[in-house]
Amino acid sequence: MSGRQAPGRGMSRRSLLRGGMLAGAGAVGGGLAGGFAGDAAASPSAAGTGQEPFYGAHQSGIITDTQRHTVLAAFDLTSSDKADLESLLRAWTALAEELVTGSSNTVPIFTDASSSDANAYADATGTSTTDDSLEAYQLGPQRLTLTVGFGRSLFVGPDGQDRMGLAARLPAALVALPRFAGEQLVAADSDGDLFLQACADDPQVAFHAVRSIARIAPDVATLRWTQLGYSPSNTAGTPRNLMGFKDGTINSNVHPPANLDATLWAAPDGPAWMRGGTYLVYRRIRITLEHWDRLDPGTQAQVVGRQKLTGAPLGGTAEFSPLDLDARDGDGDYVIPSTAHVRLAAAATNNGAVIVRRAFSYNNGTTPFTERWPPWRQALEYDAGLLFLGYQQDPRTGFVPINSTLAEQDAMNQFTTHTASAVFAVPPGAEAPGDWIGSSLLS
């Protein structure tokens, strides 16, 4: 048994000794539940009152209407003790269910006494406060959703070895992606044992949620990468991505496919613990906006397969007109070109495969970059583009075949480069207070 203690199951000696010196630290005095309850100052204000449900068969943040901001975070687990993982997920869930209400909460921090010597903070600042960092105080719920996922590396090591007794529970659908042509993946921005997706209508609320949850047990779950994203207002219709095109007209959380049980939620023939769950493929797709901006909108429409202004598919009259992949023009050429993005990504081109996307843009500033296509321009360019969050029933029949085609044939490839990647099993939701995300896997 390690020296660390889970919140709600006791306190470490260190936190006990220090806790007495803190005034009004609810988590220390009353444990997890007490710490969240009954504080008048924790009530959300009138601001950002929209609150998304937390409990349910499915986690929120998947088909939830897209919020304006997202903070994605992946963590690496430093422990190989399943009990630590359970403690962590119980604490994550407990804090998450409070955060989505917009309340101010103490953080159910637990520490790893055995590794305290390695903690640079240990002697310099003593035990961490559990107090709320407060930057989201009185901002309200802001439709915050928190979605948790498990990476393949949580189950098995690089050579397939059992990591912590979970290898037998590894879903076949939680694949290691093959290499796709043209990708330039940054390992430090990819993969991860655990995943946390915070979405909210306020950027600081989303960041506060990740920041708070990351504080719970940094000795157990270490941040691996974070990525911020945003989506413009949808009051003018389907939001536009940085290419200037409407993004999410079909097969998105906003306009989902008809039968989610057949396309989104994990299939019944998979592991029972994933019932109600789904699989997420994350790709950070850098778009060479400098090159894209040189093209006139008509040519851009040929690349995308839709009109820039209206979002109508080429040959269609309105945004939601069906794709006519067979239509040909007077010269006998396809109206939607053979290499147009919408054609190659369409379900009809991919044996019916469908992915439910949440569309966010990202902007990480500028970095030196070599464009992937003639004339291989080297310059300081925008590191900006799209956060592809593709939820699906099974990446083996969804993302993998679709992207295999896209990576080799998509006319859009000369403007896009995949620079980060991850796949996560997103388990079912916490059904009710007391339940916790991951309980189906670990119970």
Added chain:
Amino acid sequence: MPTGTQRNRAIRLISIVGIPVLAAAAACSSGSSGSAVPQGLSGTEAAAAGSGSAQVSAADAAAATNLTPAAGSFLAGKGTVTVLGSTSPTNGDENPYALWPVTETVGSVHNGDVLIDNFNNSSNDQGTGTTIVDVHPDGTTSVFANLTGAKSACPGGVGLTTAMVQLKTGWVIVGSLPSTDGVTTTAGQGCLLVVSPAGKLAETLTGAYLDGPWDAAVKDDGGTATLFVANTLVGLAHSPTATAAQGDVVRLSLKQTTTSPPKVTAEQVVASGLAERGDPSAFVKGPTGLALGANGTLYVADNLDNAVLAIPQALTRGDSAGQGTVLSTGGQLANPLGLAVAPDGDLLAANAVNGKIVEITTAGKQVGEYYAIENTGQDPPGDGDLFGIAIDQAGTGVLFVKDDENTLALLHS
């Protein structure tokens, strides 16, 4: 690997055929009174096509002209492009340059395969690609050779060029014009790498006669062979802005057996004084495509002078012909790169500045062109996308690499 046949074109040439973008935008908003065309979509490019404005460059205008292949020409009747496979190996190398249709099963290659090398690594730095891939007839791709191990022996490193041949004895000879970061400033002299039929590095050929080996052509007699190599760094300062007129073509006499790799037994510069230039985009420009005519004339794609040159008696001459004679210039040519000899003896040239393949008779008459890559992501469409070309094993189609897609394609009827 998904393969696909496309009829003529994947992305149409809006800017060339002159469909005003403004009109297209207006048309798609009709019927929706609430979505007027934004003022910002009335850009100059909409009015440019066909209006003679500066938006249409001379290169654009030239690319928009047609030369329908003459009856009886090799290109006549060929209007279908089929993508055969990906040229991108697992290490992420990109930017395919040379291609070589394999006609003999030897070592790890089989009749029907196409060997293709890559000039860029996965970061797209030019002059750093190390792989030769093998695209099989079923559309799958495997790595024939990864020549990373030659970096220390080859001056400057490894960046595989369009200079690639396979000898009848099975040995593959491939040029390296390396850099460390994709910029001409770090270009190295390079070398020729000899690769066994099993894909293993066997030999590194270096010498004063090699300085930026860029393309090659071979006359292969089995135990001996004559290899022509275009050098494009001779006398050129290694800078993205340098220019020189010292590019040359060297003739190497080779001797080999199936078990001993080729050795250079003699060397002779047969062409010289050719224009060279460092380039911030294309890395380096200079004499590129080489093709040996049946009459012993060597044809040289003079990229910067937009010409195909003829070097007479190239197999036997004991001196340099200088720039030789101009076989063809201008017209449909747009800074030629790869050259191939068609079964009827005509030359096929791959344009650098647009995606056209141009057919030229040995009398110098341009008799047809085919717009093989009409990618409007480049301007003019297909600019920079073509490089190596070759006649397929059946002798009926033109194999070409699509640098914009990292694929191998076949033009056929």
